Amino acid sequence: MLIVPIFTGCWDRRELNELGISMAMGIDKAGDEYRVSIQVVQPGAVAQKTGGGIESTPVSLFESKGVTIFEALRRMTNTSPRKIYSAHLRFVVFGEEMAREGIGDTLDLLSRDNEFRKDFYLLVAKGTTAASLLSILTPLEKIPANKIYRSIDMSEKSWAPTTAVTLDDFIEDMASKGKQPVLGVIEVLGDGQQGNSPKSVQRVRPSVQIRTAGLAAFRDDKLIGWLNEEESIGYNFILNKIKSMVDHVACPAGGNVALETTHSKAEIKGRVAEGRARLKIKLNVEQNVGEVQCRLDLTQPDSLDELERLSQKSLEELVYRTLEKVQTEYKADIFGFGSAIHRSAPKSWRTVMNDWEENFEHAQVDVDATVRIKRNGTITNPITEEKGET
Structure with a gap:
């Protein structure tokens, strides 16, 4: 064979x-x-x-x-x-x-x-x-x-x-x-x-x-x-795409504090009420202190509370500015708000989906940010303050 x-x-x-x-x-x-x-x-x-x-x-x-x-x-x-x-x-x-x-x-x-x-x-x-x-x-x-x-x-x-x-x-x-x-x-x-x-x-x-x-x-x-750069960061916060970023807030007495975002989670819920689309964006953010350029005692809980409050306000304003530009100038739902309404209230979505471009432009969007500062770094007070105390 x-x-x-x-x-x-x-x-x-x-x-x-x-x-x-x-x-x-x-x-x-x-x-x-x-x-x-x-x-x-x-x-x-x-x-x-x-x-x-x-x-x-x-x-x-x-x-x-x-x-x-x-x-x-x-x-x-x-x-x-x-x-x-x-x-x-x-x-x-x-x-x-x-x-x-x-x-x-x-x-x-x-x-x-x-x-x-x-x-x-x-x-x-x-x-x-x-x-x-x-x-x-x-x-x-x-x-x-x-x-x-x-x-x-x-x-x-x-x-x-x-x-x-x-x-x-x-x-x-x-x-x-x-x-x-x-x-x-x-x-x-x-x-x-x-x-x-x-x-x-x-x-x-x-x-x-x-x-x-x-x-x-x-x-x-x-x-x-x-x-632009700022609006793109706002977009990424809304879409839950932030891995790490650095921003700053102004100290009450002058100067700035740089804060590093180490974790961010966004949740979007949508519904239709009285014929109008309504969205709620909830942001939970964790940050570390990266740099201090003002007189701020980070050992005091009140100082950290104030930093968190300032950061929350700054973040919410950033997101609102991004939303305003996209809703008023572009009128294109790049955030997926329509999909959020579809997931949360599929029956309501059917009432607005055919004219979603117009409904998106007039949608009411509320932003609620919660910021927690986890770490202050390896020193507690600014270098200039420590020098003044010696």
Whole structure:
């Protein structure tokens, strides 16, 4: 009997030297077509040591146009010697003009093609095109896509002026009748034309930088406006997305105290009464004293009580300012108040859901914050006060 061995293997294996590893994708509008930009890693340049010889850029930018995103990516083979491989994509960024026109149609390929993992972020480039932003080199991180990705992660965890939004997050909010989506924002500081040269990052103060810049508010798939740093923090408090952040309150006798939020929990309850949507936001926040720049005796319970009261007031005012801007200017429920009413009172939700945009604008929202200060740090009184007592 002849036994024929059956060998299995990686039939779809791709050699690394045949692929162009894509770290970021940019999408802009070019008339009736899309302009797609891909930031591809140059492995040799990334591993290159500084010194003699000509220093290469760590990434290359390939661009192509097409009526569809898929077509533009395939047409990119006209200029790229390697197949673009997108399994390691860090983010997709939309130019501002593209985002205002609507990004819904561009999401189909990103969802449909199994080469794209679904953990990459979606971003908006404020005041510029995606192609221009992706051409800028960055300090510290040789690969700009990694710099932007890690800046978003670090900022979200430590400062809270932005939030990481994945493809699935955006599609879920866009499809919901009770919540509108947001995306993180990045912008260019300085002359972007100078940012694509290695010389731009060979300075103590780089001439061009990329930074996170709050959040972009959407209605369905269209950009309608921006939330600045303060408003984005307010948004994150409401949406229960605060991991850590630092704020300050003014001391009664002058000076300031910096407070670090170490824990925050938000609860939203909604109902409809007398034909009007009514929401209650309850915030429970824990903070530590991070810095004291006034005469304040932290050993006294009254001092801590006063700090907590001031912090509660500051937090409530922050949230109210955020609510006022979104309700009056954008009239888009990026907070998910409609979903909160649907969860709490599904029958009442049916009476307002068809005109929810108008109902959201006139919704009554009450905010109740409770702040507890847990730790004062390793010293009790300010340095200046201790010096005066010696």
